[in-house]
Amino acid sequence: MSPESEIAIVKGHALLFFCFEVAYSIRMEKLEAALKKQETAGAISLQRSKSHYLRFESLPLLFRLDAVPVTLGEKEITIDVQARVFDFGVVSLCCKLPFSGTFPELVRESALLSRVDTFEELSRSCLGKIKEIIAPALSNPIESSLVEDYFVFRVSELSRPLSGEELVKERGREIAMILRAEEQPLSDQEVQRALAHDISYYPSDILVIDWDRAFLYDKEENTDHIDIIEFANTQLLDMRYFDGWLDRELDRLYLEMKAERFAPPLLRVARFRRLSKRVLLLMTDVMFLTDQIDNSLKAIDTLYAARVHRAIAQKLYLDEWKGGLNKKLAALRDISSNLNMQIYNLRSVLLETTIVVLIVVEIILGLIRH
Secondary structure (H helix, E strand, O other), X not given: OOHHHOOEEEEEXXXXXXEEXXXXXXXXXXHHHHHHOOOOOOEEEXXXXXXXXXXXXXXXXXXXXXXEEEEEOOEEEEEEEEEEEOOOOEEEEEEEEEEEEEHHHHHHHHHHHHHOOHHHHHHHHHHHHHHHHHXXXXXXXXXXXXXXXXXXXXXXXXXOOOOHHHHHHHHHHHXXXXXXXXXXXXXXXXXXXXXXXXXXXXXXXXXXXXXOEEEEEOOOXXXXXXXXXXXXXXXXXXXXXXXXXXXXXXXXXXXXXXXXXXXXXXXXXXXXXXXXXXXXXXXXXXXXXXXXXXXXXXXXXXXXXXXXXXXXXXXXXXXXXXXXXXXXXXXXXXHHHHHHHHHHHHHHHHHHHHHHHHHHHHHHHHHHHO
């Protein structure tokens, strides 16, 4: 390819998302009212986060933080950081890195970003500041080390105009390497797989989605594609966290039920009743939490937005994660039924034993009287 035909990125950004679970839920109205009465140190601005395509039941709150200088490789850059707070208990941190240069340079930067922990550490530091601000509005706070990350490489201006299809045709191999965070050339088969999930609305834009990265070419400044990807990432985090939490609770229930096998019947009835109440509370929590995240997003306004959400959901295996939660919910129902049956059987045994004892006592007393 001749130097004259080389495509350069005039304007672009790498958007690094890091999502954290901080609570079962966040009381957004209480948080907003509290923030209006005090200074939010470290936050440049605070506002409700709107989107053209997404309709939230309760709009997320957006914190725009001060610009932060960081070292990436051998260069010093200044990045913008913002935090989006969702009512279902998730905080999403976004580090925005400006980029301009050639596609091979973006390939190298993509690979470098996959090797450094700088931005996750920065996001955890920013999360600490955000949690101090939102602490009064947290319902059942959560301390978790789990983080869900997702990188979006967005190009909004090229050195010469191209349609989305033309860009993928000319630079598809580099785009695939960006999505795979690889500096070594990929096979034709792997390039095809990396570029398989592409979505376009206008001829001038294209979105290529992978399981942990996406490439977006869009001349317009709207962020709706990115908002949908970010929201899907928060869904994945929520499901991963509560899937692990349910695993631990089911293990505890199994061990406690196993330990009660040799307890006296009267004690077993009391303890099984206590376990049954715990199971019912767990079932209520799971149903509430899964419904909460489903209902937080009331509608996706266009078929195109629905396609974007469906594509990212497929790549993140959201249906499989939700199916896993539903199976564990079914297991809780089975445990609840089993405990209730055990309680019923033990009560029946105790009642029958009591009747037999009373009959024996009555016989003995009758013999004594005669």
